[in-house]
Amino acid sequence: MPEVTRVPIEADGPADFGDWVSSRGASLQRFAYLVSGSATDAPDLVQEALIGALPRWHSLAARGTAEAYVRRSIVNASVSRWRSTRRLVTMADPVGPSVDDLAPRVDDADQAWRLLIELPPNQRAAVVLRFYEDLSFAQIAVILDCSESTARSHVHRAITALRNRLEEEPS
């Protein structure tokens, strides 16, 4: 088996924590939103991750792994929240015509977003990192703290699930 060495996501960047947060804050919140699917939770997820990063900032900055660390913290926190809330009982839809019957026909992207918010956060994060951030699978593996093959599997399963849904509708 070949030696596996972690790849820093971002070797460069501001060395000062405040400068780094200022430059990366919006992007991190956007990432948190896409991973959690919640615009309300996104700022909190980022803030918690930054609080965790502050005590080890010098080490993270020196190694160029701050971005990966904070994103991983966001994903982990999102997973924790998802686990704690997924058992909540959802109310049944009111009887009557479905939204789909009344709304204009949804396009592929709408279907894709519906699928994404149903995925577990780790899998969703892999899709976000691949198709929104355009990261390689090696880079995704570093952030998600998993093997490259697992990162590939996350993305592949999402594509397969969406493909099956789309095949039920003409392109």
Added chain:
Amino acid sequence: MTENDDRAERALREALSRQGDGFVPAETAVPTERSTRRWRSWGAVAAAFVLVAGTAIGIGLVTRDGGGLAGPDTGHAVSELPLPDAGWRYESYRDVVVQVPDSWGYGHELTSAWCLGDDGTSVNQTPFVGASNGYEVVPAIACGRRPGDVFGLGIEGPERLWVTNLSFGRPEDEEVPDGVHTQDGWTRIVSTVGHARFTVLTDQAHLADARRIVDSATVTALDQNGCDVSSPIQDGVYPRPVHAFDLSTIGSVGAMAICQYSPRTPVGEPGLIASRLLTGTDANAELGALHVAKIGGGPDTPSTCLHSEPPDTAIVLRLNPGAESRDVYVYYDSCVHNGFDDGTQVFELTEDDCARLWGERVVQWSGSSAPFELCHPDQS
């Protein structure tokens, strides 16, 4: 990839682009040390509550005539660190604490002299936290690594003796860069945080724990047992306690922190290398042993060493950590100045007052033979 896979990928990209670009981020506040402390303080509140409501570490000094130096035994958290996760505990080294599973014991990492007098039966069988703390006397013999060290992991000894473990070291002493290396089912993670370097060697079964250990590293000024990460005991050659008091007037204690330092680390830099906490009966048994120890210190054998050299390690015995504490300095590994010093008098080392100091990662790895035999009667 099929045409429908392409369609799915395009749809995912479009969906994320719409949602991501349409999201309006709030202003991101820059956390400060103060906000981090405030966040941690809730953990301290929780810790204090548990201590009061549960099996309280009744921390409070009571004078021998019944008067209280620190008031009633109300219980205090010895540290402001948040409680460790369920089933985990803290370990400290220099200015950093990490969490490790409670199930991990203590042991010694394999050294280049792993083959000396060892048939393998005394080697740890289960995951452990290394107790060499970056300081260990290693016989000048190289027993060898796995032939050719083909793992490239830099771990001593044959693979059959490898056991998942966490070890501590000083970044300035290590040539191994931070990173993760995996081969043939073994992973070595090296991480530097603050003034500490952590190395976890792990098999696949404990990989998740290993990563959690490294990710838990937190810089602190006071460790989980109430030990300062830097102490005046690091100042020069055998300093006496800054705040002198009379140990003989202390009737009982709630706890004692045993804080071990490297006096060869300059004052102001984190010199804490290990700590442990004595509570309840154990703490008061130690206090009782000190009460009957002879005044004058020792045992010393002045003709057998240089007097100008600081000891390799020294202990601050912190009575009542986390509240109105008192510090006793303990010297035990040289030929002079041995004993317990409260700043007023020096009490001699005896088997009863010294042997209780050692355990977990607080170890003595060098020293003059007279005090060593008293402090380690089981090894003499």
